[in-house]
Amino acid sequence: MSETRRLQIRAVAQDDPLAAPLLEELAVEYSTRYERPLEEQVESLTTYPAEEFAPPDGALLVVIEDGEPVAGGAFRRYDQTTAELKRIWTSRGHRRRGLGRIVLAELEAEAVVRGYSRIYLTTGWRQPEAVGLYLSTGYTALFDPSRPAEEIGPHPFEKHLTRKVESA
Template identity: 35%
Template sequence: MKQITVIVDIAPATPYHPAVIALCAEQQAEIEARYPGAGEAPSGIDPQIDFLLARVGDEPVGCGGLKPLEPRVAEVTRMYVRPAHRGQGISRGLLDALEGLAGGRGVRTLRLETGDLQPESIGLYQSSGYRRIPAFGPYQGNALSLCFEKHLRD
């Protein structure tokens, strides 16, 4: 079997970029399909989120966001890679780039939330050094939420 290397460009994008809006809508549709009847999905995109957009050639294939929570603490949010592009290391590349962005802004602790029916996300976060923590912020009291945290090195 021949191995193919995919060249991925990861660059900043605004929350209002059409590709970010489309990818976030796809992410929410996938979450609703995995957790039917689990409650209302968040509407809109928080303008405080700084997004990174992953592209293969001219095609947007994934995104991830960094949302400030408190001084030196931020949340990794809206992580999503289109199904046709999964398994190519794009999520890990996005997560690494978000960690770099956070570190450059003086963030020392990253938190995130994923669902208990998303083993691929859980595996990515745990293999990237994130550890389970009690639910934080809006995820408190949600039995389906799993929260993680990573302390970045200086």
Template identity: 35%
Template sequence: MSVEHLDIRRLPFTAPESAALVTELMTDLGARYGSSGDDTPVDPTDFDPPGGDFLVAFLDGEPVGCAGWRGHGTEEAELKRMYTAPAGRRRGVARAVLRAIEDSAREAGRKRVILETGDKQPEAIAFYVANGYERIPDFGYYRDEPGVRSFGRKL
């Protein structure tokens, strides 16, 4: 399904729209995992170009989705803080944001996007698999935790 009136903008990770969506994401993850959400260390400057990027999707002027990437080594982009608010779900927002993130990473010279998710996010796993992501060896902050699922996709 195509999304009408969708505008994807580069915003700082600390912008009010970005922060509100990330807060919603952390609330969702906290409820799923019984935690604070995601304890992976994140510095807001990780998402500053050219070594990263943060994008927010606006549907009819309202922020409904976000994602960022940060450098992981010299050739990989690590996808972080991918989220679609309920108002944007099943409307193509997540796919559009993912494609924009991949384009941004590719333009910055990255060869692959990698990500961590977990077994309590089956819809996220299905989404990534449907978009060409394959299981890779676990990495990152949660690599040794039960239930972690890492994925990657060549750009």
């Protein structure tokens, strides 16, 4: 029997209740992986300038399954032609289901609509799952992957976007 997904993608503001699980779980994840105080991570994520992730230059998208936020991510303007991805998240109980790929595809599509032709992002050295996701979805590593992750620090990636041409 195949699984029928009822997924919705919703653009939300940073203070929207649908974004709360994203920010809360990210704070716990960052605190645990990088051994930083949870309160510091919560403050960093919740006091970030919300307008950076709002139209016209940014977006915060949440994937909702059966009414529950299960994944999400955001972008903001990095420069005139580049969007910077931030806060890519999949709920701990919903990982390994392809939701991260859905989030990336939705963010990339929205970035193209907003006029961006390039995506830039960094991920942490203690997030090998994220590194794998970006490499498997066409992102180019802007670091030497043969070096130890801890030596590199934040791992930068880029991807050039193309606008799909509609056929007549």
